[in-house]
Amino acid sequence: MSKTIIISNRLPLQLKIHDNTIETVPSVGGLATGMKSVHSQSDSLWIGWSGLTEEEFNLDLKTQVNAALKKHQCVGVPLTEDDIEGFYYGFSNNTLWPLFHYFMEYTEFEKSTWETYKMVNQKFADVVLQHIEDGDTVWVHDYQLLLLPDLIRKKKPDTSIGFFLHIPFPSYEVFRTIPCREDLLKGMLGADLIGFHTYDYERHFLSAVQRILGHEINFNNIHLDNRMVKVDSFPMGIDYDKFHNAAKTHDQKSNKEQTEIQQEINKHLKEGSNQAKLILSIDRLDYTKGIANRLRAFEYFLDKYPQFKGKARLVMLAVPSRANVPQYQKLKNEIDQLVGRINGKFAEVSWTPIWYFYRSMPFENLIDLYTSSEVALLTPIRDGMNLVAKEYIASRVDKKGVLILSEMTGASNEMGEALIINPNNFEEIADTLKFALEMPEEEQIKRNNALQKRLKRYNVEKWASDFFEALEATKNDTKKYILK
Ligand code: ADQ
DSSP states (O other), rough: OOEEEEEEEEEEEEEEETTEEEEEEESSHHHHHHHHHHTSSEEEEEEEEEEEGGGGGGGHHHHHHHHHHHHEEEEEEEOOOOIIIIIIIIIIIIIHHHHHTTTTTGGOOOOHHHHHHHHHHHHHHHHHEEEEEEEOOOESGGGTTTTTHHHHHHOTTTTTEEEESSOOOOOHHHHSTTTTTTHHHHTTTTEEEEEEESSHHHHHHHHHHIIIOOOOEEEEEESSSSSSEEEEEEEOOOOOOHHHHHHHHHHTTOOOOOOOOHHHHHHHHTTTOOOOOOEEEEESSSSGGHHHHHHHHHHHHHHHHHTTTTTEEEEEEEEEESSSEEEEEEEEHHHHHHHHHHHHHHHHHOOOOOOOEEEEOHHHHHHHHHHHHHHEEOOSSBHHHHHHHHHHTTOOTSSSSEEETTTGGGGGGGGTTSSSOOTOOOOHHHHHHHHTTTHHHHHHHHHHHHHHHHHHHTHHHHEEEEEEEEHHHHHHHHHHHHHH
16 A cells, blocks of 8 residues: 655654653644644654664664654654764755855855765665655655655656745745755755745746756746656645634633743733733744844834833743854854843833743743733744744634734735734834734734634645645646656
């Protein structure tokens, strides 16, 4: 019987070693949730890195690891510390990530990390080829595995292969600067269907293919010598019901059942003179997310509209990420300093303008923050989609709350009822914040009603099933094309 093989850099679970035994914890990230419906089918397999390097476990543990993964229909790709250094921290996060997000000044082109990237993509291919059978369908995810579709195609030419990019695809003028541009495009073109979050990313990719490789393009079909590749946009959704239902039960919790964070928030809301509205910001700590800009814009807002001192508070949550890449360490220091400076400048005895958390939070705490904040302020400089924007809206059971969202996120294309801003325009952010904090409730409800309906309909399951249907259809089109 044919099966589906999902491949991503990381597996949808985390492994922990306790007293020489292995424990598995499922990941809660968007991709893991999104693919759950596909992966839970009895005939699916997920291939990726387990999060533990080869150096981290001995032979005995390795058998345990493989058995634990097998229970979850997963297979690990064995990677060493050097692999992770060159492939993940090096080429993926020092070259592709900044380049694809238009941070050319951060983009390093190093031959050695490119060599490791190629070698690790081959390691993924080797594991896939050990498990693939005729008739299987393969879905490869994201920028760490751009070469994989073609590596599989070369050995298994009849396989149906889909590829989805979770980050932006940059404009041709930016993409052309990378020395290995041809190899990257050829790698992706091993797929039958290539998906992006937005039409813009799709257009950028088609234009790069046309200008760099010279292939003929007909609408969104790329004609290769013996095959056709289809390119399309599939905006990723969230598990709407999970967020909405969690927010519903959250409101019914007794004091005792509440999390520590919720008790703190409640205390703050009850403090007599302290009627500050909460402005929420949540991201991984990443330079693409515009966190420093957001802080500066918030400072400018308090300077321009001093009537909000004591009346508004920024709750900023940053999840530690890629902490051993130098740019991320620099950014962390910059943010620490900015928060300290702004709090020092404006704080009063009963009010601090910014609450800053630098850590990952359990799901219940995210829900606490989503449901307690009157405004969400999301200002990425570039962001493939941005799921936090969608999660915030899904969690607003009473339909109140205002989303301020950067026009540089993929999500802004589908969320026109949000207040859309340019993240580099502090004037606009300050004015929009004032507008949001003063927006009448009826207007908030009207906007969120429309947003919620859309998010519920185009949830993450629909995203995955749309992609699979399109892949199936492409396979049939391709057959016709070959027959002609
Ligand atoms: P990310 O850059 O990781 O994803 P995003 O889409 O916002 O960005 O997803 C972040 C996820 O992490 C959200 O589901 C959120 O709930 C969770 N999260 C955030 N802060 C947290 C915290 N403090 N504790 C726990 N969880 C937290 C990449 C691309 C995006 C694209 C996604 C999916 O960069 O543009 O939307 O993939 O394709």
